[in-house]
Amino acid sequence: MLKRAVDWLDVRLGVRELWQENTSGYLVPRNINAWYSLGTVLLALFGLQFLTGILLLIHYVPDTEKAFGSVETIVNAVPYGWLIRNLHAVGSNLIVVVLLLHMLSVLFMGSYKRPRELTWLSGFILFNLGLGLCLTGYLLPWSQLSFWATTVATDAAGAVPVIGPKLVEFLRGAPSVGAPTLGRFFALHVVVLPGALMGLVGFHLFCVRRCGISVPPFGKDAKPARVGTVFDHEKHPGGIPFFPNYTAEEAAMVCFALAVLVAVTFFAPQIFIPLDALEPANPFVTPEHIKPEWYFLWAYQTLKIFPSKLIGLAAQGALMTFLALLPFIDRGEERRPAKRPLFVTCYVLGLLLLIGISIWGRYS
Amino acid sequence: MPQNELPSSQRRTFLTVLLAGLGTVLGAMAAWPLLRYLSPRDRGDADTKVTLARDKVPVGGAEFIDFRGRPAVILQPKPGEFVALTAVCTHLGCIVKWVNEKQEFLCPCHGGRFSTSGQVLGGPPPKPLESFNIKLDGDQLVIG
Amino acid sequence: MMHAKGWLLAGCLLLLLPGPVFSAGEEAPTIPRETVCLQCHGGMEGRLGAPVGLWKQSIHRQNGISCHDCHGGDPTDFAMAMSPERGFRGAPEKAEIPAFCGRCHIGVKDDYLASKHGRALGKGGPQCVTCHGNHAVVKASPDLINDKDCTRCHSFERAARIKAALTDTDRIISGLERDLADLRRLGIAVKKMRGEVFAKRNEFHRLFHTVDVNKVHQGTAAVQKSLGEVATEVAGIRSDLSQRKLWGGIAIVLLLVAGGLCLLLRRTYHDEEGKG
Ligand code: HEM
Ligand code: FES
Numbered sequence A: 001m002l003k004r005a006v007d008w009l010d011v012r013l014g015v016r017e018l019w020q021e022n023t024s025g026y027l028v029p030r031n032i033n034a035w036y037s038l039g040t041v042l043l044a045l046f047g048l049q050f051l052t053g054i055l056l057l058i059h060y061v062p063d064t065e066k067a068f069g070s071v072e073t074i075v076n077a078v079p080y081g082w083l084i085r086n087l088h089a090v091g092s093n094l095i096v097v098v099l100l101l102h103m104l105s106v107l108f109m110g111s112y113k114r115p116r117e118l119t120w121l122s123g124f125i126l127f128n129l130g131l132g133l134c135l136t137g138y139l140l141p142w143s144q145l146s147f148w149a150t151t152v153a154t155d156a157a158g159a160v161p162v163i164g165p166k167l168v169e170f171l172r173g174a175p176s177v178g179a180p181t182l183g184r185f186f187a188l189h190v191v192v193l194p195g196a197l198m199g200l201v202g203f204h205l206f207c208v209r210r211c212g213i214s215v216p217p218f219g220k221d222a223k224p225a226r227v228g229t230v231f232d233h234e235k236h237p238g239g240i241p242f243f244p245n246y247t248a249e250e251a252a253m254v255c256f257a258l259a260v261l262v263a264v265t266f267f268a269p270q271i272f273i274p275l276d277a278l279e280p281a282n283p284f285v286t287p288e289h290i291k292p293e294w295y296f297l298w299a300y301q302t303l304k305i306f307p308s309k310l311i312g313l314a315a316q317g318a319l320m321t322f323l324a325l326l327p328f329i330d331r332g333e334e335r336r337p338a339k340r341p342l343f344v345t346c347y348v349l350g351l352l353l354l355i356g357i358s359i360w361g362r363y364s
Numbered sequence B: 001m002p003q004n005e006l007p008s009s010q011r012r013t014f015l016t017v018l019l020a021g022l023g024t025v026l027g028a029m030a031a032w033p034l035l036r037y038l039s040p041r042d043r044g045d046a047d048t049k050v051t052l053a054r055d056k057v058p059v060g061g062a063e064f065i066d067f068r069g070r071p072a073v074i075l076q077p078k079p080g081e082f083v084a085l086t087a088v089c090t091h092l093g094c095i096v097k098w099v100n101e102k103q104e105f106l107c108p109c110h111g112g113r114f115s116t117s118g119q120v121l122g123g124p125p126p127k128p129l130e131s132f133n134i135k136l137d138g139d140q141l142v143i144g
Numbered sequence C: 001m002m003h004a005k006g007w008l009l010a011g012c013l014l015l016l017l018p019g020p021v022f023s024a025g026e027e028a029p030t031i032p033r034e035t036v037c038l039q040c041h042g043g044m045e046g047r048l049g050a051p052v053g054l055w056k057q058s059i060h061r062q063n064g065i066s067c068h069d070c071h072g073g074d075p076t077d078f079a080m081a082m083s084p085e086r087g088f089r090g091a092p093e094k095a096e097i098p099a100f101c102g103r104c105h106i107g108v109k110d111d112y113l114a115s116k117h118g119r120a121l122g123k124g125g126p127q128c129v130t131c132h133g134n135h136a137v138v139k140a141s142p143d144l145i146n147d148k149d150c151t152r153c154h155s156f157e158r159a160a161r162i163k164a165a166l167t168d169t170d171r172i173i174s175g176l177e178r179d180l181a182d183l184r185r186l187g188i189a190v191k192k193m194r195g196e197v198f199a200k201r202n203e204f205h206r207l208f209h210t211v212d213v214n215k216v217h218q219g220t221a222a223v224q225k226s227l228g229e230v231a232t233e234v235a236g237i238r239s240d241l242s243q244r245k246l247w248g249g250i251a252i253v254l255l256l257v258a259g260g261l262c263l264l265l266r267r268t269y270h271d272e273e274g275k276g
Helices: A002-011 A013-023 A034-057 A067-076 A081-108 A117-139 A144-159 A164-172 A179-211 A242-267 A294-305 A309-324 A341-363 B010-038 C002-016 C017-023 C036-042 C049-055 C069-073 C095-103 C106-114 C128-132 C157-185 C191-208 C214-274
Strands: B050-054 B062-067 B070-078 B082-087 B097-099 B104-105 B119-121 B135-136 B140-143
Touching: A002 A013, A034 A081, A034 A242, A034 B010, A081 A117, A081 A242, A081 A294, A081 A341, A081 B010, A081 B119, A081 B140, A117 A144, A117 A309, A144 A179, A144 A242, A144 A294, A144 A309, A144 C049, A164 A179, A179 A309, A179 C002, A242 C214, A294 A309, A294 B104, A294 B140, B010 B050, B010 C214, B050 B062, B070 B140, B104 B119, C036 C049, C095 C106, C106 C191, C157 C191, C157 C214, C191 C214
Parallel strands: none
Antiparallel strands: B050 B140, B062 B070, B070 B082, B097 B104, B135 B140
């Protein structure tokens, strides 16, 4: 029966050929490593995030009077609502962790270099969309934490010269965070950003598939980053089939990531749900020591380090632009970390700096 | 390792079967919360009584109320005599309308007609409107 | 390859490490803001400055009750701070103290005034601050009933019986308050239960201001019954929570096993890749 259906499709669309081409016929480098499975882990986590998000949407009410109560209802009264909500909240943090790991690994292995500039660029935009989803989602429960974190985050835009104050008001849709902010953040979080994310993930995967996966830059198989004058898909003759050989490993990594997600969700969700998140928003009382989420601490602290907010903001912008355009700036052919001492030094120091600044931000 | 003595294809079959089993268990463990999350919750009002002030229902008039999650209508055909009926038409579920001049119900969807006691007077409805217990307690009507 | 996996897992764990850091922070008390009262009196010596230091250790401060909440006046205006026009009340005479404190602690005041203690007010009997202190008012606890303080006026024997009657209940109340705070930390809605415990706590504290052993005994039973209901609800939630953890644990183990099996599966292919 199933075979008949596939036959029917095959005659019309050649699905068997497509399947073959992209699974057992799609060869990946023999020395491919576990870091290459992080993209798939991200796909799995985002998939789950979409699912739990849609489920939350059934009971969530985007209204400043009701939002907090609706989340409280989900967590306390709806059967398994706590599970869905905590999976969504913890999942968002895990996604940022895996995004960072994915980014750091392709960075370290020099996979961002040509011909994969567009893969990197689209990936970097995806990273920012991911952070945007976190930022907008954060406001929705309308807790003290949501309200004040958003106030502080949008306030930073005020440092932009001339249009700063207008920009802050535009972001909030009002002079201070309120119902109009919730409205626009809600629209962004559930429609605009997920839609953009899905489209861009498609483009990202297209780039990955079209260029061919890069050879890990270790050992004798390492190849320099080079483009010719015509398009050339990077084939890996003598490589291993993507499916089932490598997908088995990817499946393992997905299972491990899900195990981490379940572990935090069941045993320590409070790591990501601090006390201020359990208090409904009060626009007239700022809680003490309000801090942004861990992945924004570096930005929060840079704003404080520099003598003026504008310089801090400019530094952040410069860093992000630099990272976005990295493959166009770093045009060397060498991908082997052992042969790139300067790069590896900057990589390690840069990472330590960001971690250091974040910790500083946390305790300052 | 002893398993290495088995050919890899046999090990593979064994592992695949195990994984399929495990996948089914995990799938079921994920499906159950999902099902519970989506299932309508027991409203706990299967036999709650609804009260209504008597003077809301004039003689010869009708008052529509929510009764255990569905629309119902209360009538007072004769002074002191009260009737409680479901307001959901037995044909395809539209909400019947009270026609004061004729003292009967008309369904706006396909013209079904019902009497004050819920009997079908005409049109497609196959069954009379279900009626509920109603009694007077002081100046309150107690339905259910 | 196994090597890379090890690093990857280590990396994940490392990145998770900063996690708990962000969860720090106790339930922040609402500290009253700096007022002109505190600014002037804080710098004064002796009788006029001492209350500031004492108040700083008090339950009043913890709950955001500041000078002007009791003494009136305008805490924002240096010039007019102590003007009766702005409702400044100054310090009460001894006999006025129950009325002074009773503006907030209404129930307790009533029961106190009707008690032996209250009826001796102005005739050498104790009033609020005799036991609770002034300014350094601490959270009420059975320790306030003790040999040293009570025997200032009478033998400790009756007081000891009252203390015995309330100690148990007081322990239940503070235990429940702690349990509820723990549950709340996990996102459980405990507002209603907290309200109930608070109401019962008040009722109970009123009760023993009657200093009537029989009344205390009678009232205690009723209070303990409603506290018992809250305790049952808490126990139910607790058992739900451990049930959840059990299932979570099972899911984690199954996922880890599935991951391990996938790696073994990968190995079966790997073995063939060598030959191919
Ligand atoms: C929504 C987020 C993302 C998803 C779903 C995703 C998915 C994937 C997948 C499935 C692959 C192929 C396998 C692999 O190497 O992991 C891949 C490769 C790649 N990704 Fe991402 N990615 C995301 C974000 C990013 C980010 C933030 C960056 C960097 C800024 C990035 C840069 C790259 C690069 C350069 C490759 C090519 C690796 C190679 O060919 O060796 N991606 N991505
Ligand atoms: S639904 Fe009422 S007549 Fe058809």
